[in-house]
Amino acid sequence: MKTLEHQTLLYDEDCPLCQAYTTGFIKAGMLDKNGKKPFSKLTDEEHSFIDFKRASNEIALVDNQNKTVTYGIDSLLKVIGNSFPWMEKVGNISPIKYLLKKLYSFISYNRKVIIPNKKTEQNILQCIPSFNYKYRIIYILFAIIITAFTLYNYSGLFQDLPKGNFSREAILAFGQIIFQSPFLLKFDKKTVLNYVGNLMTVSLFGSLLLTPVLLLNQFLEIPEIIILSWFAITVLLMFIEHFRRIKILQLPPYLSYTWAVYRIIALIIILNLYV
Structure with missing residues (x-):
């Protein structure tokens, strides 16, 4: 696999599915060893250029060199497309991308009822999707x-x-x-x-x-x-x-x-x- 370097996915650590596929990207060599980071570990610097609310609903891919961010299905297509360019091209075809975005939203907005997690009283940053x-x-x-x-x-x-x-x-x-x-x-x-x-x-x-x-x-x-x-x-x-x-x-x-x-x-x- 071709490694997409200097890119980090901010994932919901309370979501087993999120943990699984971000870990899978690293094990497959599609991202480097710093290719995933829990949402709760966001730094003050990252807060300055990451859309907090959007990142709670759509997984954010941070370019650590340029300090830019892609979200949701675009993040996944960028990671997968680096190793399989044809998949990114197909995924960016308008009707297909529309369906992928709807499917992604369907899962993301419902992920806390698919796999719920306990409420925490700790004062930590949580990746909780907006109620839709x-x-x-x-x-x-x-x-x-x-x-x-x-x-x-x-x-x-x-x-x-x-x-x-x-x-x-x-x-x-x-x-x-x-x-x-x-x-x-x-x-x-x-x-x-x-x-x-x-x-x-x-x-x-x-x-x-x-x-x-x-x-x-x-x-x-x-x-x-x-x-x-x-x-x-x-x-x-x-x-x-x-x-x-x-x-x-x-x-x-x-x-x-x-x-x-x-x-x-x-x-x-x-x-x-x-x-």
Whole structure:
């Protein structure tokens, strides 16, 4: 790989994905040994020419010699393009770059609900993205669609139950949000949407766990008892993950129990209406 020298990526040290790809660039030789730096370690000099707010939303690539900065997808294209010029050229084609920017924003603005981190009381500089209502709502809708699609296909693996439909699964996924809403009335709008984002990430986590069974079933005939057991294990792991996130967000533990109650009510309704 061709090394892009004298360039430093300012990354969010609380974001495992950010840590992974910045470390990957250095290990691959695309950046030199000083090619990454935690956002919290910004110096006073760097504050003078770095857009603090923008760098919180879009990873900043600092040219240490010229004291210039690129942000977001342009930073990544510059690093990758130094080793693979054709990728930078393709990435800079207007329609492709537009899509890349939207995808980058979708992930960046939601990264704290994808992988949350504990609130710190220390007086340190934190790389916290701006709260963006549009991308949060898009993320929630995306999670509902993926969850509904996965559950619709998984329900088809049970021979003794009528096959569900996508609409039913989408209503059930959205219903979880509605069911939890009365227990969130005392919180502000941002706290509620942060919780809902985490709630839907738990649903995506469950969908991810169910996917291997769906894929294996295309090649093997899996016994229904295994399919049912794995579904039960998945729900348990989802409950544990939900409880863990509630603690990180410093929200009341009863939200995890109401989450479980909704799942039980939904199961009872399905069994009574469709069996």
